[in-house]
Amino acid sequence: MPAGYVAQIVEKNVFGCATELVLDLPRGFEAHPGQFLHVRCGGDGRILRRPFSLTVSQRGELALLVRPAGEGSRWLCARRVGEELDFLGPLGRGFSILDAGEHVLVAGGAGIAPLRFLALDMRKRKLRPSLCWGMENEEDYGTLPEILAGECDLSLATRDGSAGFEGTALDLLFSQARTESAAIYACGPRDMLSGMARWLGEAGRERAQVSVEERMACGVGACRGCAVPVTDAGATYAAACREGPVFFARELDWERM
Amino acid sequence: MEAGLRTELAGIRMQNPVMVCSGTWGNGREYAEWIDPGALGGIITKSVTLRPCPGNPPPRIWETPSGMLNSIGLENRGLAAFLEEDLPWIAGFGVPVFVNVAGFSEEEYAEVAAEVCASGLAAAVELNISCPNVKKGGLHFSSSHEDAARMVSRVRERADLPVFVKLSPRLNDLKGMCAAVARAGADGLSLVNTIPAMSIDVERAVPRLGNVTGGLSGPAMHPVAVLAVWEAYQSVGIPIVGMGGIWGWEDAVEMIMAGATAVAVGTVNFVDPGAPLAVVEGIRGFMTRKGVARVGELVGLAHRGGFRDEGKGRAPGSG
Ligand SMILES: Cc1cc2nc3c(=O)[nH]c(=O)nc-3n(C[C@H](O)[C@H](O)[C@H](O)COP(=O)(O)OP(=O)(O)OC[C@H]3O[C@@H](n4cnc5c(N)ncnc54)[C@H](O)[C@@H]3O)c2cc1C
Ligand SMILES: Cc1cc2nc3c(=O)[nH]c(=O)nc-3n(C[C@H](O)[C@H](O)[C@H](O)COP(=O)(O)O)c2cc1C
Ligand code: FES
Numbered sequence: 001m002p003a004g005y006v007a008q009i010v011e012k013n014v015f016g017c018a019t020e021l022v023l024d025l026p027r028g029f030e031a032h033p034g035q036f037l038h039v040r041c042g043g044d045g046r047i048l049r050r051p052f053s054l055t056v057s058q059r060g061e062l063a064l065l066v067r068p069a070g071e072g073s074r075w076l077c078a079r080r081v082g083e084e085l086d087f088l089g090p091l092g093r094g095f096s097i098l099d100a101g102e103h104v105l106v107a108g109g110a111g112i113a114p115l116r117f118l119a120l121d122m123r124k125r126k127l128r129p130s131l132c133w134g135m136e137n138e139e140d141y142g143t144l145p146e147i148l149a150g151e152c153d154l155s156l157a158t159r160d161g162s163a164g165f166e167g168t169a170l171d172l173l174f175s176q177a178r179t180e181s182a183a184i185y186a187c188g189p190r191d192m193l194s195g196m197a198r199w200l201g202e203a204g205r206e207r208a209q210v211s212v213e214e215r216m217a218c219g220v221g222a223c224r225g226c227a228v229p230v231t232d233a234g235a236t237y238a239a240a241c242r243e244g245p246v247f248f249a250r251e252l253d254w255e256r257m
Numbered sequence: 258m259e260a261g262l263r264t265e266l267a268g269i270r271m272q273n274p275v276m277v278c279s280g281t282w283g284n285g286r287e288y289a290e291w292i293d294p295g296a297l298g299g300i301i302t303k304s305v306t307l308r309p310c311p312g313n314p315p316p317r318i319w320e321t322p323s324g325m326l327n328s329i330g331l332e333n334r335g336l337a338a339f340l341e342e343d344l345p346w347i348a349g350f351g352v353p354v355f356v357n358v359a360g361f362s363e364e365e366y367a368e369v370a371a372e373v374c375a376s377g378l379a380a381a382v383e384l385n386i387s388c389p390n391v392k393k394g395g396l397h398f399s400s401s402h403e404d405a406a407r408m409v410s411r412v413r414e415r416a417d418l419p420v421f422v423k424l425s426p427r428l429n430d431l432k433g434m435c436a437a438v439a440r441a442g443a444d445g446l447s448l449v450n451t452i453p454a455m456s457i458d459v460e461r462a463v464p465r466l467g468n469v470t471g472g473l474s475g476p477a478m479h480p481v482a483v484l485a486v487w488e489a490y491q492s493v494g495i496p497i498v499g500m501g502g503i504w505g506w507e508d509a510v511e512m513i514m515a516g517a518t519a520v521a522v523g524t525v526n527f528v529d530p531g532a533p534l535a536v537v538e539g540i541r542g543f544m545t546r547k548g549v550a551r552v553g554e555l556v557g558l559a560h561r562g563g564f565r566d567e568g569k570g571r572a573p574g575s576g
Contacts, residue, residue, distance in 0.1 A: 002290065004530070045323045047320065047475055047524070048320050048527065048528065049527070049528060215316055215317075216318075217325060217327070217527040218281075218287070218526065220287045221287045222288060223280070223281060223283075223318070224312060224332045225318035226315075229314075235311055236311045237312060256314070
């Protein structure tokens with residue numbers, strides 16, 4: 001059951017442009033990869049909570065991985081060990097691990113957060129996923145790739161070619177040979193997700209799941225603020241916070257995204 | 258002290274004066290996982306329209322200093338689904354349900370209101386003639402006193418429950434409007450809806466909301482809402498539900514002192530699902546501290562010169 005919590009930050013690690021905050025969660029707090037926490041990010045006139053995907057630390061503890069995008073996320077990155085975070089969670093629908101011969105994770109930027117958690121779940125099931133992760137440049141990664149390389153088959157991309165493949169995570173994905181039946185799990189900017197959906201075609205969209213980022217107010221499905229267009233006759237919307245944030249690519253109307 | 262929180266609104270008995278605002282609490286299911294809906298004074302449901310309404314294109318929300326803009330655009334599954342699935346469920350908690358009604362023509366409002374009344378499950382109808390987020394309908398129905406009054410009498414003819422009229426604070430003559438809808442048969446007022454507003458992304462030079470314009474809610478608009486309640490209280494005798502930027506019990510008490518018989522909390526639910534019940538507790542504590550026996554004594558108190566009786570300014574804890 002989701003609930004409101006105040007949890008202490010017990011460890012903080014900075015990996016390039018992102019800050020990992022490991023949380024001391026109450027016993028019995030259970031979450032699935034792809035679910036998120038809705039976090040209070042200080043005052044200064046910021047009244048709404050901010051959504052952050054649950055990730056895991058190297059030891060497998062639940063954590064957040066925050067990339068500064070504005071005032072709220074910057075406030076979060078500035079928290080110290082011992083301080084407390086106020087959040088609602090775990091919220092939303094996470095990833096389902098499909099029955100497939102190959103599992104490919106595609107991360108753009110901070111989109112790595114839920115996928116690292118997913119990779120841990122896959123390892124527990126004796127699956128070895130491959131992960132394509134894209135960032136702007138080498139500095140953005142910090143030392144996280146060295147750790148991740150022990151957790152999955154990792155390949156990196158940077159726009160400027162300073163580390164790994166030159167291009168985006170998507171370009172990297174396109175460049176690799178895949179079996180037809182590979183299951184894909186993606187999280188990253190909207191452009192990346194829609195580019196991938198176009199590339200996959202109808203059949204591929206059946207086996208691809210994406211975690212979408214939409215601005216949120218309530219985070220629990222009550223306000224309908226986080227609407228994403230879905231493929232149904234009525235041209236309606238789903239609430240990213242409750243019916244998502246993870247959707248099968250076929251469920252979303254990419255034309256209207 | 259429990260008796261002290263009880264109140265009556267257009268003949269509807271409430272265990273306390275704190276409700277939740279239309280559109281900020283879904284149709285109850287989401288927040289029933291967080292708080293007991295049966296502890297609320299009342300529940301105002303999300304605007305329902307005759308037919309399903311998909312709502313506006315995203316982005317639908319944008320945060321502003323101490324406030325937020327929304328352009329949800331009346332997204333709902335339509336009257337039939339509401340009457341079949343949502344209303345019976347939410348009515349099961351035993352607190353009065355105010356059904357917020359919207360539409361795209363006078364006939365639609367009247368039709369929806371009539372069916373809501375016929376269901377036997379609602380306590381009142383709240384007419385949303387102040388939604389800033391739909392091109393046709395919404396605010397259009399309160400563009401003149403005559404239009405609004407005609408709408409109210411059309412609905413009044415078909416509704417056998419109390420009818421509350423929800424108004425925008427952006428009216429040239431709020432007092433005149435309140436008087437016009439009261440004359441047309443409104444049993445109460447809901448003040449206020451969000452304030453029409455917008456925001457532009459200067460890097461891209463485009464509006465932030467998919468719908469271009471939206472409505473401002475939250476603490477930033479609270480003083481505007483207090484004034485609206487204050488003015489309405491001066492101009493009409495029908496009861497007022499005060500809403501707009503209530504964040505804690507002080508804001509609620511302020512609304513009541515401005516003239517609201519009950520209050521509704523909206524945007525704060527998104528931040529703290531426990532907020533409505535915290536407001537109830539806060540009002541209770543304030544009444545104890547001030548030695549106020551019944552919450553009704555606070556209604557419009559600021560119009561009557563405030564706390565004057567020496568005995569009512571006692572120290573905390575002494576009540
Ligand atoms: C389900 C979900 C999971 C997320 N997980 C993570 C995560 O693990 N790590 C991480 O660093 N970020 C994550 N985000 C994005 C994060 O929520 C935003 O970066 C944050 O809300 C920005 O707040 P701010 O106050 O820093 O910036 P603001 O000043 O509010 O905005 C700064 C910029 O970020 C964009 N933005 C704001 N809110 C969102 C949002 N909800 N989604 C996408 N972009 C937004 C704005 O359009 C603007 O360009 C996630 C978002 C969602 C919806
Ligand atoms: C996301 C959102 C959706 C809303 N939807 C409706 C609605 O469907 N019908 C309506 O009459 N008012 C709607 N409102 C307005 C609220 O009921 C309330 O009048 C307003 O938000 C002011 O109160 P607040 O500042 O406490 O939120 C909505 C407000 C928000 C923030
Ligand atoms: S953020 Fe309110 S419905 Fe998703």
